[in-house]
Amino acid sequence: MKSRSRQDAIVRTLRRTGTTTIDALVQEVGASRSTILRDLSALRDEGYVIHAEQGRGGGLYLDPGSVQATPRLSVAEVFALIIGVASMRAARTLPFSSLADAGLAKIEKALPPDKLRDLRRLLDCLYVGPLAPQVDTSTLGEMDPALLPAFEASFLERLCLRFRYRDAKGVETERQVEPQAMLILPPLWYLVAWDPTRDDFRHFRMDRIRRPEIVEGASFRSKHVRFDDGVQPVRYA
Secondary structure: OOHHHHHHHHHHHHHHHOEEOHHHHHHHHOOOHHHHHHHHHHHHHOOOOEEEEOOOOOEEEEOOOOOOOOOOOOHHHHHHHHHHHHHHHHOOOOOOHHHHHHHHHHHHHHOOHHHHHHHHHHHOOEEEOOOOOOOOOOOOOOOOOOHHHHHHHHHHHOEEEEEEEEOOOOOEEEEEEEEEEEEEEOOEEEEEEEEOOOOEEEEEEHHHEEEEEEEEEEEOOOOOOOOOOOOEEOOOO
16 A cells, blocks of 8 residues: 555545544554554644543544645646636636735645645646626536546646537537637636637637547647737736
């Protein structure tokens, strides 16, 4: 069992049983005593408050109010938090924005260097601006949950994206495009991509995209996208 899986199993056991012992964890997790001790030390470093009481009737127990201080979020999860905050700010519906920014900055600092690098590359593709008042939002639908993982791979690895797209008239077609940017015009979200079949940029409303998938081996180069006045890149410290 890998260290992360072992440590997650230890936390689950402590929450489930209330009090346990090193020997019980050895049996539960299937690791040596020294390994369990190292895992407990790593968990304490992450912010878990794990008490150890000596003597008969003693053992290990997790403080009921204990939470993990160092987040183990994925790049996509942190990116989702940031674009959510950016969207609310653009719509002017974000209360306590300074606290939100401070919290996101702390999460970013906790990321390992490779994940932080990937996050910054994703942020370079994110833009936000106001929606023109004449745009119809009455048909706004739900976004496919597979979009964000697909975007992460496409933007980071520069791989083409294939999906089914339903236009404003309800006509559905299959598209294969080169994603260049994500544009948030609250409440609408768009994928800005180069469409080789049309030899031009296209804006695809994300709530109209279905079944996105990466096209393995179909790489592309980034292109400069020109946006209307008022559209700005999203920047965080």
